[in-house]
Amino acid sequence: MMRYTLTRIGSVIPTVLGAATVAFLLLRLIPGDPARISAGPTATPEQVEHLRVQLGLDRPWWEQYLDFMKNLFTGSLGTSTRSGNSVAAEIGTRLPFTIQLAFWAMLIAIVVGCALGIVGALYRGRAIDFIFSAVSVIGVSAPVFWIGLMMIVLFSVKLGWFPASGAATPASVVLPAVALSLFAIGFISRQTRSAMIDALSMDAVRTARAKGMSGVNVIGKQALRNALVPVITVVGLQFGQMLGGSILTESVFGWPGIGQLLVNSINNRDYPVVQGVVFVVAVLLILVNLATDLLYSAIDPRVRHGN
Amino acid sequence: MTSLLSVRDLRTAFNGQTVLDGVDFDLHPGKTLGLVGESGSGKSVTALSVMGLLDRNGKVLPGSSIKLEGQELAGLSERGLREVRGKRMAMIFQEPMSSLNPVYTVGDQVAETVRKHLGLSRRASRERAVELLRMVGISAPERRVTEYPHQLSGGMRQRVMIAIAISADPALLIADEPTTALDVTIQGQILALLKELQERLNMAILMITHDLGVVSQIADDVAVMYAGQIIERTEAQRLVGNPAHPYSRGLLASVPRLGMDRNVPLPSIPGSVPSPADWPAGCRFADRCEFATPQCREKPPLLIERWPGHEVACDHPLVDGVPTPEPAREVVS
Amino acid sequence: MAIEVPVARRTSLLRALWRHRSSKVGLILVGFTLFVALIGPFLVLGNASSDPNYQNLGQSLLGSSGSHWLGTDDLGRDELVRMVNGARYTLIMAVAAVTIAAVSGLIVGAVSGYAGGWVDLVIQRLVDIILSFPGFLLALALVAILGTGMTNLIIAVAVSAFPRFVRVTRSGVLTVMQLPYVEAARSQGLPPLRILRKHVVPNALGALIVQTPLEIGSAVLTGAGLGFLGLGVAEPTPEWGAMLGDGRDLLFTNPTLVTYPGIAIFIAILGFNLLGDGIRDVLDPRHSTSR
Numbered sequence: 001m002m003r004y005t006l007t008r009i010g011s012v013i014p015t016v017l018g019a020a021t022v023a024f025l026l027l028r029l030i031p032g033d034p035a036r037i038s039a040g041p042t043a044t045p046e047q048v049e050h051l052r053v054q055l056g057l058d059r060p061w062w063e064q065y066l067d068f069m070k071n072l073f074t075g076s077l078g079t080s081t082r083s084g085n086s087v088a089a090e091i092g093t094r095l096p097f098t099i100q101l102a103f104w105a106m107l108i109a110i111v112v113g114c115a116l117g118i119v120g121a122l123y124r125g126r127a128i129d130f131i132f133s134a135v136s137v138i139g140v141s142a143p144v145f146w147i148g149l150m151m152i153v154l155f156s157v158k159l160g161w162f163p164a165s166g167a168a169t170p171a172s173v174v175l176p177a178v179a180l181s182l183f184a185i186g187f188i189s190r191q192t193r194s195a196m197i198d199a200l201s202m203d204a205v206r207t208a209r210a211k212g213m214s215g216v217n218v219i220g221k222q223a224l225r226n227a228l229v230p231v232i233t234v235v236g237l238q239f240g241q242m243l244g245g246s247i248l249t250e251s252v253f254g255w256p257g258i259g260q261l262l263v264n265s266i267n268n269r270d271y272p273v274v275q276g277v278v279f280v281v282a283v284l285l286i287l288v289n290l291a292t293d294l295l296y297s298a299i300d301p302r303v304r305h306g307n
Numbered sequence: 308m309t310s311l312l313s314v315r316d317l318r319t320a321f322n323g324q325t326v327l328d329g330v331d332f333d334l335h336p337g338k339t340l341g342l343v344g345e346s347g348s349g350k351s352v353t354a355l356s357v358m359g360l361l362d363r364n365g366k367v368l369p370g371s372s373i374k375l376e377g378q379e380l381a382g383l384s385e386r387g388l389r390e391v392r393g394k395r396m397a398m399i400f401q402e403p404m405s406s407l408n409p410v411y412t413v414g415d416q417v418a419e420t421v422r423k424h425l426g427l428s429r430r431a432s433r434e435r436a437v438e439l440l441r442m443v444g445i446s447a448p449e450r451r452v453t454e455y456p457h458q459l460s461g462g463m464r465q466r467v468m469i470a471i472a473i474s475a476d477p478a479l480l481i482a483d484e485p486t487t488a489l490d491v492t493i494q495g496q497i498l499a500l501l502k503e504l505q506e507r508l509n510m511a512i513l514m515i516t517h518d519l520g521v522v523s524q525i526a527d528d529v530a531v532m533y534a535g536q537i538i539e540r541t542e543a544q545r546l547v548g549n550p551a552h553p554y555s556r557g558l559l560a561s562v563p564r565l566g567m568d569r570n571v572p573l574p575s576i577p578g579s580v581p582s583p584a585d586w587p588a589g590c591r592f593a594d595r596c597e598f599a600t601p602q603c604r605e606k607p608p609l610l611i612e613r614w615p616g617h618e619v620a621c622d623h624p625l626v627d628g629v630p631t632p633e634p635a636r637e638v639v640s
Numbered sequence: 641m642a643i644e645v646p647v648a649r650r651t652s653l654l655r656a657l658w659r660h661r662s663s664k665v666g667l668i669l670v671g672f673t674l675f676v677a678l679i680g681p682f683l684v685l686g687n688a689s690s691d692p693n694y695q696n697l698g699q700s701l702l703g704s705s706g707s708h709w710l711g712t713d714d715l716g717r718d719e720l721v722r723m724v725n726g727a728r729y730t731l732i733m734a735v736a737a738v739t740i741a742a743v744s745g746l747i748v749g750a751v752s753g754y755a756g757g758w759v760d761l762v763i764q765r766l767v768d769i770i771l772s773f774p775g776f777l778l779a780l781a782l783v784a785i786l787g788t789g790m791t792n793l794i795i796a797v798a799v800s801a802f803p804r805f806v807r808v809t810r811s812g813v814l815t816v817m818q819l820p821y822v823e824a825a826r827s828q829g830l831p832p833l834r835i836l837r838k839h840v841v842p843n844a845l846g847a848l849i850v851q852t853p854l855e856i857g858s859a860v861l862t863g864a865g866l867g868f869l870g871l872g873v874a875e876p877t878p879e880w881g882a883m884l885g886d887g888r889d890l891l892f893t894n895p896t897l898v899t900y901p902g903i904a905i906f907i908a909i910l911g912f913n914l915l916g917d918g919i920r921d922v923l924d925p926r927h928s929t930s931r
Contacts, residue, residue, distance in 0.1 A: 018769030029785050137662070137917070141910035143861055145868045145881075146902030149888055153895050201362075203400060204408035209360055210400075211420045211471060212393030215385070225410050244776030248865050252888075262777075263869055266784040278781050282772045289772075300410055301455040 004297060012290055017069075019282035023275045024068045028061065030271075038081060038269045051081060055272070077276035082268045087276035091258055095280070097167060098257030101249065102242050104177035109184035109242075110235060116185070117192025117231075122219070124197060132189065139186025144245050148179040148252035165254035176253040180245055184238040191234040195227035202226060229300050236292030240285045311336045311511045312357070312396075312479055315372040317381075319349075319356045321365045326583045327352055328535040331610075336478065339505065339512040341526035341543060343519060343558065347580035349535040350515045354481045357513070358398050359388040376478065394424045397472035401484040403464035407456040413440070413467050414452025417474060424475035439470040444500055462493035469500065476508060483515040498525050520562045523547045531555045534580055534591040537610060541617040551617065551624040553596045590621070598623055598630040656922045663918015666853075669911025677731045680724035719897065722878035723904055729879045730908060733790065734859035737797035742852055744798075745805020750844065752806065753813030754836055764810075767803040775800040779862050783871045790873050793866060797859045808851050812844030819843075850920045857912030864905045880905050 027034055035052035036043075043051075056064045071078065077087035120132040155175060156164035163172045199205065200223050208222045247259035254260070258277050265273035310333035319327035327349050334340045344350045355361050357373055359380065367373070373380040375396060380388065392398075400406045407416060417436035421427055427435060433452070440448035443466040456464055465485060472480055482501065486494035502525055505512055514526055522529050526543040531552060539552040550556040557576035578595045587593065589604040596603070603622060610620040623630035657663040752763040770778065782796035816822055822839050866872040867881025875882070880901040887897030 014765065015768055015772050018765065019772050022769060022773070026781055026785050031786065137910065137913055141857065141906055141913050143864055143868075143881075143902065143905050143909070145865060146884060146898065146905060149884075149891055149895075149898050150902070153891065153898075157892055202408075203402055203405040206360055207400065207406045207468070207471070208408070210358060210392055210398040212389045212391070212423060213419070214389060217419075222408055226408070240774040241776075244774035247776060247780065248868065251869060262780070266780070266871065274781065274784060278773065278777060281774065281777055285774060286772050302409055302457050 005294060008290065008293055012286055015286050016283060019286065020069060020072055020279055021065075023279040023282070024065055026275055026278065027055070027271050034271065038271055040269065054079070054081065072279075077279065078272035080265075080270055080273050082265070082270040082273070087272050090261060090273060091276055091280055094256060094258045094261045097255060098243075098246055098250070098259060101173060101176055101180065101246055101255055101257060102239070104173055105180035105242060105246075105249075106184065106235070106239065108177060108181040109188055109238065112181070113185045113188025114192050114231065116189035118196055118219075118224070120189065120193040121196035121200060129193075133193075136186040136189045136193075139182045139189075141186075142182060143248075144179050144183060145248045145252050147182060148176070148249060151175050151179055152252075167256055172253075172255075176249050176255050179252070180242060180249045183245060184235075184242060187238055187241070188231065188234055192227065192231050195230040196223060199223040199227040225299065229296060232292055232295055232299065236289055239288045243281050243285060310334060311376060312513070313372070313374040314353075314357065315374075317353065317356060317371045317373065318368040319352055319361065319365060319371070320368055321361075324583050325368070326535050327356065328586075330532070330535075330537055332530050332537060332540065334479070334511050334513055336511055337505065337509045338528065339514055339526045341514045341516060341519075341522035341529040342532060343516060343522055343529055344532035345517055345558075345576075345580050347534075347582070348532040350517075350532045351483055353532070354398065354483050354513065354515050358392060358396065358481060359383065359385070360392075360398070393420055393477070394475045395477050396479040396481065397475070397477040398481040398483065399465065399468045399472050399485050401487050403461055403468050403488065404456075406468055407464055409456055412453055412455055413459065417452070417467065417470050420471050420474045435474070436470075439474055440467070442473070442504070443467070443470045444496075445470075461489050462497065465489065465493075465497055466500070469497075469504070473504060473508060473510070477510060479511050479513065480505075481513045481515070484517070485514075486521060487516070487518070494521075501525065517558075518562065519547065519559055531558070534586055535583060536591070536620065538592070538620040539618065540610070545617060549617075549625075549627070551613065551619040551626070552592075552621045553598055553623075553625060553630070554592050556625060556628065557595075653919075653922065657915070657918050660918045660922055662914045663922070666911050666914030666916075666918055669907050670853075670915055673727055673731065673908045673911060676724055677727035680727060719900060722883060723880070723900055726878040726880045726883060726901070726904070727908075729790070729873060729877060730860055730863060730881075730905070733793055733797065733863045733873075733879075734856050737794045737859045737863075738801060738852060738855045740794065740798040741801035741855065742805050742848060745802050746809050746841070746848060748802075749806040749809025750813050750836055750841055753810040753817070753844075754832065754840060760810075763806070767806050770799070770803045773800075775858070776862055776865060780866060780869070780871065783866055788871055788874050790877075793863060793872055796866070797862050800862065801855050801859060804855065805848065805851065808847045809844055812847040813840050816840050816843040846923055850916065850923060853912045853916035853919060857909045857916065860905065860908050860912065 030037060033048075035048050035055060035057050038055070039048045039051045052058050056067060059067075075088060077091070079085070080087055080090055083090070116132045116136065120129045123129050152164045152175065155161045162175045163169060164175070166172055200219075202223070204226070205218055205222050208218045213222070246255075246257060247262060249255065250257045250259035251263055258280065262274060262277040265271075265277070312334040314330060314332050317327055317330040318325060330349070330353055332340065332342075342350045342353060352361070352365070355365070356367050356371075357375075357380070359367075361367070367381050369382070371381045375391065378391070380391065383391075407413070414433065414436050417439055418429075418432040421432040421435045421439075422429065425432070425435070436452055437448045440451055445451050445463060445466050451459075451463075456467070459467065468485075480501075485501070486497050489497065498521065501512060504510065512525070514521065516522060519529075522543055529541065529543045529546050530537045531539040531546070531554065533554050539546065539550070539555045541551075546555060547559065550559050554576070557574070560574045561576065576595055581587065581591060581594070587604065589602075589606055590596070590599070590608050593599040593603045600623070608620045608622045610618050612618045613624055623632070625631075657667060748763060752760045773781075779796040779800040782799060783792055786792040786795065817840065822835065825835050825839055863872060864879075864881030864884070867879045867883075868885040870882070870885055872882055873879045884898055884901040884905070887894070887901065890897055
C-alpha cells in the first residue's frame with residue numbers, strides 16, 4: 001500500500017513539470033510580438049519596451065524558461081501587467097470561491113447522480129428508469145451557460161428565491177452550484193447505473209442472498225461497494241469537466257472565482273495571469289486525479305496488491 | 308423416514324418459457340442426493356428455485372411445492388426466504404473465484420453470516436469465523452481472516468464458501484457444481500471435506516453435478532435430469548451399475564474410468580439438450596437416442612418404478628445395456 | 641476496447657440505429673440540424689431581412705410575428721434568419737475540429753500503440769500533459785493566445801479533443817495486436833505499415849466510430865461556450881453561442897434572445913449524444929445503456 005502510494009505520488013512530478021512547460025509556452029505561442037499585443041493598441045513604444053523587459057521577452061528563450069521554472073519553485077507566478085499585483089496573490093483571493101463552487105456542485109452531483117443511477121439500476125427497464133435516463137442525457141447535453149441564464153430568469157427574476165449574481169450572501173452559491181452540477185449529474189448517474197447493474201449481477205451478490213442477507217445489505221454493502229470503483233473514476237474525471245464548466249458558470253452568475261479572473265485577464269491581454277490560472281487549474285486537476293487513484297486503491301484491495 | 312426436503316411438481320419459467328417441467332424428489336436428513344445432467348437440463352435452475360435465488364426473469368409457477376422440514380417455501384416472500392436461507396439451507400457455487408465479494412476480507416464475509424443468523428457479537432462472530440475456517444481445513448485461520456479472496460487459491464476460496472455455508476449449522480446444503488472449476492486433486496479434497504462435514508453436522512446435501520464420478524463418490528441417491536424433467540431416479544450405486552435410461556448410460560459412458568484403454572476415445576452423446584422452446588411432444592431424448600422408435604416420438608414416457616427403488620421414464624428401459632422390447636409400458640402396469 | 645465493424649455490418653448500421661430507441665431520436669435531431677444548415681438559409685430568403693446581418697434599428701426587439709417568426713434582436717436583425725444561418729457555423733466548426741482531431745489522433749494513437757517502447761512512452765506522457773488541463777480551459781487558453789476567428793476556434797477545439805482520440809485508438813490497437821491473426825502477420829515479417837493499414841487500423845476503428853459523435857457534441861458545446869464568452873468567431877457572425885452571449889444583456893427584458901439559440905445548441909448536442917450512445921449500444925451491446 002505504502003509503496004503503491006509513493007510511486008503514484010512520484011508519477012505526478014513529470015506531469016506537473018509538463019503542465020508548467022505548457023503554461024510557459026502559451027505566451028510564446030502568441031503570433032507576432034507578445035509585448036506589442038499585450039500592451040494594447042494605444043501603447044507608446046516605450047511602454048511596449050518596458051513590458052517586454054517585465055515579461056522577460058528580451059532575453060533568450062531558455063533563460064526565460066529556466067527563470068519561469070525557478071520562480072514556480074519559489075511559489076512565484078509572475079506579476080500582473082494590468083494591476084501590478086503578484087499573480088499568486090490574485091489567484092489566491094479568487095481560488096477559494098472556485099473551490100467552494102466546485103465543492104457544492106460536486107456534492108450535489110454525487111448525491112443526485114448516484115441516487116438516480118442506483119434507482120435506475122434497481123428498476124431497470126421500468127418507466128422510472130426511462131425517465132432518469134432521459135434526465136441524465138438532458139443533463140449532459142444542456143449547455144451550462146444557457147441553463148444558468150434560464151435559471152436566473154425563473155428563480156431570481158420570476159420567483160425571487162435566490163440572488164441572480166455575485167457572492168454576497170450564502171444563498172448566492174445555490175444557483176451556480178446547481179447549474180454547474182447538471183452535467184456531472186448526467187454523467188455520474190449513467191455510470192452509476194451501469195456499474196450498479198454489473199455489480200448486482202455479480203456471483204458475490206447471489207452468495208450474499210444465499211447467506212440470507214437483507215436487501216439493504218445486498219444492495220448497499222455488497223453491490224454498491226463494488227460499483228463505487230467505476231463511479232469514483234468518473235467523479236474524478238468529472239472534476240476536470242467541472243473546472244472547465246465553472247469558467248462559464250462564473251461568467252453567467254458573476255461569481256468571483258478564478259474563471260472570471262481568467263476571462264477578464266484574457267480580455268485585458270494580461271498574459272501572466274492567464275498563464276498562472278492555467279497552471280494552477282492543471283495542478284488542481286492533477287492532484288484530484290491522484291486522490292482518485294489513491295481512493296480507488298483504498299476501496300478495491302485488488303488494486304493495492306498489484307493484481 | 309420423513310424427508311427433509313420434499314419437492315413436488317416443481318415448475319419454473321423464465322420470461323414465460325417453462326424450463327422446469329414438473330420435478331419431484333425427496334431428500335432425507337443427513338443423506339446426499341446427486342442431481343445429474345448436462346448443462347441446460349435444468350439442474351441448476353432446480354437448485355436456485357429451492358433457494359429462491361432465481362434472477363428477476365425467473366419464476367416458480369403456482370402449483371409447485373418445495374417443502375423444507377414441512378415448511379412450504381414456494382410462494383414464500385423474500386423476507387420469509389431470508390430467514391431460511393443461510394440458516395436452515397445454504398448453498399455453494401461453481402465459481403469460488405467470483406462468489407466471494409472481492410472488496411471484503413474473508414473473515415468479514417464469514418463473520419457476517421454468523422452475526423446475522425446466530426446473533427453473536429462482532430467479536431464473538433469473529434472468533435467463530437476463525438473456528439469455522441479451521442473446520443473446513445484452512446491452515447493458520449487467524450491470519451487468513453484478514454486476507455482478501457484474491458489472495459487465496461481456488462480450492463481455499465471454495466473452502467471459505469463452505470465455511471460460510473455451514474456457519475449457521477444448516478440442515479440442507481445445496482452444492483452447485485462445487486468442484487467443476489477446481490483441479491482434480493483439489494476436487495477430491497473438497498468432496499472429502501463435504502462428506503466429513505456432513506457426518507459431523509448431520510447435514511443433507513443436494514449435489515448438483517454433470518459428473519457421475521462425483522455422484523458415485525459422495526451421493527446416496529441420484530436423480531438424472533433431462534430437458535426440465537427427472538428421467539431416472541435410484542440409489543447411486545445401482546445407477547452406476549445398472550443405468551436403465553439410455554441417457555443415463557450415455558452419461559456414464561462419457562466418464563473416464565481407471566483401467567480404460569486410453570486409445571479408445573470416450574463415447575459422447577451426440578447432439579445437445581433441446582432448448583425449452585424446442586421440446587418435442589414425445590420423449591424429449593428421442594432425437595439423441597440410438598434405441599428410439601416412432602412410438603417414442605409420439606407420447607412422452609412417464610416416470611415409473613420398474614424395479615423396487617428404481618424409477619425410470621423410458622418405454623424401453625435398458626436391462627444389462629439392452630432395451631426391453633415394445634410395449635414395455637403395458638407389461639409392467 | 642476493440643469493436644469490429646465488418647463491412648457487411650456497416651450498411652446495416654444505419655438500420656440498426658434507426659431501430660434503437662434513443663439513437664432514432666438522435667438521428668432525427670442531427671438530421672434536422674443538418675437539414676437546417678444545408679437548406680435552411682435558402683428557405684428564409686425572400687426579403688431584405690433574410691441577410692443575417694441586415695440591421696434595421698427601427699424594428700429592433702420585436703416579438704414574434706408573421707414577418708419575423710422569432711422576432712428581432714437589438715439591432716433589428718431577424719432572429720430566425722440568424723439562427724438558421726448559425727447552424728452552418730456551429731456544424732462546420734464542430735465537424736472540422738473533430739475530423740482533424742480524429743484523423744491526427746488515429747495516426748498518433750496507432751503509431752503509439754504499434755511502436756510501443758520509448759515512442760509510446762513519449763507520446764503517452766505528452767497526452768497525459770494535455771489531459772491535465774480541462775478541455776474547455778485548454779481551448780479557451782488557445783483561443784486567447786491565437787486570437788478569435790473560425791480557423792483558430794477549430795484549432796483550439798481540435799487540440800482539446802485530440803488526446804482522447806489518441807487514447808481510444810491506442811487501446812484499440814493494443815487489443816487488436818494480441819489477436820492471433822495479427823500476431824501471425826507479424827511473425828511472417830509483413831511490413832509494419834501494411835499490417836497497420838490492413839489489419840490493425842480497420843479493427844480499431846470501431847472504438848473511434850463510437851467516440852466521434854460524442855466528441856462532435858462536446859465540440860459544439862466548447863465552441864458555443866467560447867462564443868458565449870465573446871472568444872469564438874468574430875462579430876457579427878451569427879454563431880449560436882455568440883448570439884446567446886449578446887442576448888444575455890437583454891435577459892430580463894427579452895429572454896427569447898437567449899432562449900432560442902440555447903435551444904438550438906441543446907438540440908444539436910442532444911442529437912449527437914443520443915446518436916453516440918446508440919452507436920455504442922449497437923456496436924458493443926455489453927455496454928448497453930438502455931437494456
